[in-house]
Amino acid sequence: MSEVPTAHTPKVHAHAPAEMAVETWESALTGRLAARFGGGISRFGSYLGQPFLEARADLTLDVLRFLRDEEAFDFLVDLTAVDRPGHAERFELVYILYSFASNERIRVKTRVGDGVAAPSVTGVYPAADWLEREVFDMFGIGFAGHPKLRRILLPDDWSGHPLRRETSILAMDQDWVRRNLGIESGQ
Amino acid sequence: MSATFLDTNELELNMGPQHPSTHGVLRVILKLDGEKVLGTECVIGYLHRGVEKIAEARTYQQFAPYVDRMDYISAVSNGLGYCLAVEKLLNVTATPRARAVRVILTELNRIASHLFWLGTHALDIGATTPLFYCLREREEVLKIFENYCGARLTTHAFRIGGLQYELYAGFEDQVRAFCGSFPGRVDEYEELLTHNRIWTSRLRGVGILNAEECKRFGVTGPVLRAAGVAWDLRKAQPYSGYEQYEFHVPTGEAGDTYDRYLVRVREMRESVRIIEQALAMLPSGPVMAKVPKVIKPAPGEVYVSIEAPKGELGYYVVSDGGKNPYRVRVRPPSFLNLQALDTMCRGALVADVVAIIGTIDMVMGEVDR
Numbered sequence: 001m002s003e004v005p006t007a008h009t010p011k012v013h014a015h016a017p018a019e020m021a022v023e024t025w026e027s028a029l030t031g032r033l034a035a036r037f038g039g040g041i042s043r044f045g046s047y048l049g050q051p052f053l054e055a056r057a058d059l060t061l062d063v064l065r066f067l068r069d070e071e072a073f074d075f076l077v078d079l080t081a082v083d084r085p086g087h088a089e090r091f092e093l094v095y096i097l098y099s100f101a102s103n104e105r106i107r108v109k110t111r112v113g114d115g116v117a118a119p120s121v122t123g124v125y126p127a128a129d130w131l132e133r134e135v136f137d138m139f140g141i142g143f144a145g146h147p148k149l150r151r152i153l154l155p156d157d158w159s160g161h162p163l164r165r166e167t168s169i170l171a172m173d174q175d176w177v178r179r180n181l182g183i184e185s186g187q
Numbered sequence: 188m189s190a191t192f193l194d195t196n197e198l199e200l201n202m203g204p205q206h207p208s209t210h211g212v213l214r215v216i217l218k219l220d221g222e223k224v225l226g227t228e229c230v231i232g233y234l235h236r237g238v239e240k241i242a243e244a245r246t247y248q249q250f251a252p253y254v255d256r257m258d259y260i261s262a263v264s265n266g267l268g269y270c271l272a273v274e275k276l277l278n279v280t281a282t283p284r285a286r287a288v289r290v291i292l293t294e295l296n297r298i299a300s301h302l303f304w305l306g307t308h309a310l311d312i313g314a315t316t317p318l319f320y321c322l323r324e325r326e327e328v329l330k331i332f333e334n335y336c337g338a339r340l341t342t343h344a345f346r347i348g349g350l351q352y353e354l355y356a357g358f359e360d361q362v363r364a365f366c367g368s369f370p371g372r373v374d375e376y377e378e379l380l381t382h383n384r385i386w387t388s389r390l391r392g393v394g395i396l397n398a399e400e401c402k403r404f405g406v407t408g409p410v411l412r413a414a415g416v417a418w419d420l421r422k423a424q425p426y427s428g429y430e431q432y433e434f435h436v437p438t439g440e441a442g443d444t445y446d447r448y449l450v451r452v453r454e455m456r457e458s459v460r461i462i463e464q465a466l467a468m469l470p471s472g473p474v475m476a477k478v479p480k481v482i483k484p485a486p487g488e489v490y491v492s493i494e495a496p497k498g499e500l501g502y503y504v505v506s507d508g509g510k511n512p513y514r515v516r517v518r519p520p521s522f523l524n525l526q527a528l529d530t531m532c533r534g535a536l537v538a539d540v541v542a543i544i545g546t547i548d549m550v551m552g553e554v555d556r
Contacts, residue, residue: 020487047487048275075402077492078518082505094503096490096518100402100416103423107490127405130526138239153232153555162240169240 211551348478408498
């Protein structure tokens with residue numbers, strides 16, 4: 001049991017994650033997307049059979065609208081972010097889309113830097129409302145055009161954004177805890 | 188300003204977070220014109236424990252028990268989704284026997300979850316008896332869980348790669364006995380409720396959410412199906428061997444609270460059918476696939492989702508090749524379904540809000556994580 005397949009033991013460091021072994025994703029859909037957006041979509045990839053594309057952040061709305069209106073990806077499954085502090089644009093935004101018509105799921109990924117607001121997609125997918133608020137709450141990523149961008153899970157007067165990699169789980173807003181809960185340790 | 192005593196004002200009213208019908212710590216701010224709801228705003232987060240943050244500092248196995256504590260009414264489903272996601276990331280498949288046992292336990296959990304929903308929903312509407320009936324049957328399910336893994340609620344029933352425990356002696360008989368008696372019990376609930384005049388008049392036409400609105404708000408599960416969309420991940424994208432079993436996907440037409448009631452009741456009957464089939468063809472063999480002791484998936488990311496009792500429960504797991512997940516994102520069905528509350532409540536009465544909160548069937552542990 002102790003021998004581990006080599007595929008599962010890459011040499012990595014916590015802050016410089018090795019690249020995933022992405023296969024190229026090619027289909028009729030990627031052809032149409034490439035024809036429409038050209039270099040705006042930098043990559044069509046697939047990992048373990050799950051396709052994704054990487055687009056420029058300023059094209060987010062156009063790409064999503066195209067996918068919704070022309071390609072029947074009418075359902076926003078989830079919207080979240082991944083923090084990769086090593087990169088120039090540290091946040092990766094992930095939009096998971098589903099098409100009821102073709103029973104397919106794809107991921108659209110864009111990158112934004114710290115302090116840069118991403119375009120809000122609430123106009124394309126109303127479901128994004130709370131999801132963007134959660135990303136804002138957890139990562140501190142702004143969304144330009146969101147109708148009511150406020151914290152959602154944490155209190156309004158909380159400081160800090162827990163899901164940023166540098167935030168320690170033991171060093172959250174201890175002042176808030178002391179002030180509001182009267183717990184001396186702040187934990 | 189001169190106001191006569193006939194003037195009326197709009198009123199803002201807090202419902203919750205400490206309110207028995209909000210099913211946990213949900214605060215809804217109601218904007219009212221008399222009894223009529225003009226708008227609502229949800230205040231959530233009271234139960235936030237930072238589950239996704241905790242994942243960063245745990246190994247893949249260590250994180251598994253935490254997912255039970257999100258939707259604690261259906262911990263088995265939570266665990267299944269997580270195990271499937273990590274297995275996908277590892278490119279491992281559970282053994283046939285483990286897959287079948289997982290289906291049995293997960294469907295039992297769906298029944299337990301729907302029972303808890305039905306009992307409390309009926310209680311909210313004013314029917315006391317169904318609660319006791321539903322909890323009586325749910326108890327039988329929880330006893331099976333307890334016999335199997337020692338826990339009733341936060342079961343941690345599955346392991347990455349399969350199951351830790353072989354089934355206990357008498358498991359099959361106990362589950363078969365439950366499947367034998369349960370449909371008759373569902374008939375009893377239906378006798379109490381389905382054609383009950385108070386029940387129908389409180390539920391019919393209340394909290395309508397049509398298919399279009401469901402899709403816009405990311406609403407899944409019984410709420411989506413009650414709006415007429417026969418979409419169930421067990422059929423659309425089968426996992427854990429669901430493609431082998433024959434079952435219907437119950438749907439409604441009106442997309443109202445009553446149709447959602449009917450859909451969930453029928454789903455319990457379908458779950459019994461699935462369990463019986465899984466028991467009949469339960470394969471023998473090992474319950475655990477070959478999985479390394481130290482789980483270090485190759486760098487990569489997957490999104491895997493299952494049809495949990497509340498809707499699509501998804502896990503987006505990112506690995507950087509280390510022993511801890513780089514990121515675990517949970518796509519909570521309750522969170523997205525709750526977002527549609529405002530649309531469902533506008534124009535309704537205050538008493539309907541109670542019915543609508545109940546019919547969404549959210550668990551705040553999952554909304555807040």
